[in-house]
Amino acid sequence: MAPIVALFPSLVLMMVFSSFSQRADSLSLNYYEKTCPNAESIVTNAVKSAVSKDKTVPAALLRLHFHDCFIRGCDASVLLYSKGSNKAEKDGPPNVSLHALYVIDSAKKELEAWCPGVVSCADILALAARDAVSLSGGPSWEVPKGRKDGRTSKASETTQLPAPTFNISQLQQSFSQRGLSMDDLVALSGGHTLGFSHCSSFQNRIHNFNSTHEIDPSMHPSFAANLKSVCPKNNKAKNAGTAMDPSSTTFDNTYFKLILQGKGLFSSDQALLDFPKTKDLVSKFASSREAFTKAFVNSMIKMSSITGGQEIRKDCRVVN
The missing domain is CATH 1.10.420.10 (Peroxidase, domain 2)
Incomplete structure (x- = not known):
């Protein structure tokens, strides 16, 4: 491989990433145990239902979660609609082929019926990615939960995603x-x-x-x-x-x-x-x-x- 270089020296980028430097210590495995005990099963059922009709869904959900986490952290900002003059992440060049967002919407709708205002879209994405892997014959794991949803989504920031042409x-x-x-x-x-x-x-x-x-x-x-x-x-x-x-x-x-x-x-x-x-x-x-x-x-x-x-x-x- 080519020599490993020093970290990209953009001060702005470093400031952006420092804003979500908090990690697993703010999350927990039993986060919804009392407030929404059926949260994980509701997400799993939504993913299972979608996969039964479309075998491309697992790859789409895994990619969706990855693209979300690499911009502003895992905050579901990738799901937001563009509004007015602001073009959102999902309409940025690397994200135009993202799909299966409806699976997250479906799970959210069911969750809002059972426990309104409790489960974040970011947690749904993390759980759905896990289920996507498991339903494809891969491993399963306990997902730490307690993420919050972001309020900012900018297509211009999708240039930060690792490209398939990268060395x-x-x-x-x-x-x-x-x-x-x-x-x-x-x-x-x-x-x-x-x-x-x-x-x-x-x-x-x-x-x-x-x-x-x-x-x-x-x-x-x-x-x-x-x-x-x-x-x-x-x-x-x-x-x-x-x-x-x-x-x-x-x-x-x-x-x-x-x-x-x-x-x-x-x-x-x-x-x-x-x-x-x-x-x-x-x-x-x-x-x-x-x-x-x-x-x-x-x-x-x-x-x-x-x-x-x-x-x-x-x-x-x-x-x-």
Whole structure:
């Protein structure tokens, strides 16, 4: 991997992230035990119902939670509607393909009927992401709860999300700014075992890669050829793309095995082999599904414990 660089020196960015530096000590496993004891089962049922009708829902919910937590902490700001001249996060370029937001709305509606004004949209997102993984054959875990919902959502801040074109130094910066380690980076990247990607996210690797290579030389030739057939240079098909891996509706460790074969889809996936520590973790997770799932759970709890909200929204799409 490329050399690890110092943290991104933007004072403004550091100030933003310091505002949600509080972590799991403000959350608890039994937060709703007395105020809304059915909270988790209501969310789980909403996710189960959606998954039974649409197998793309788990990947969508996991991505939704990740994109929420990386901007202003896990405060459900990704769910807010744009209003007036303010363009919200969900309408920012990296988020326009987010979907399954209706699952969160459905769970919130049921929760408001049982225990109005108690369960935050941010907690629903965290619980739904856990259920999405579990229902896809992955691990389950106890989710610390007690997050608050944010009141600010800006599309301009979505540039802070790690991009599929990032190299290892850029990835390290992005995760470090949120208190996440290189171990967390590799484990959470394993979430790419679920879902689908549009051509735009990996087009840079298969067409005009650089001045000497048409295709990224780190890609397996047959894999690159297949992607080129799916995503030709002047592709006009809006929904053209490919599954993240052949078992893209099952949460497993196939993602890491593919990276070792030169079949990682994004630049940011294949970049995990460019630094000794992350390369060793890729190899470890490729050889042991158990090691991966244990690391993934730990990193999910760590990431989802970055808090930053101020209220409990009555409607997940608008501030109170």
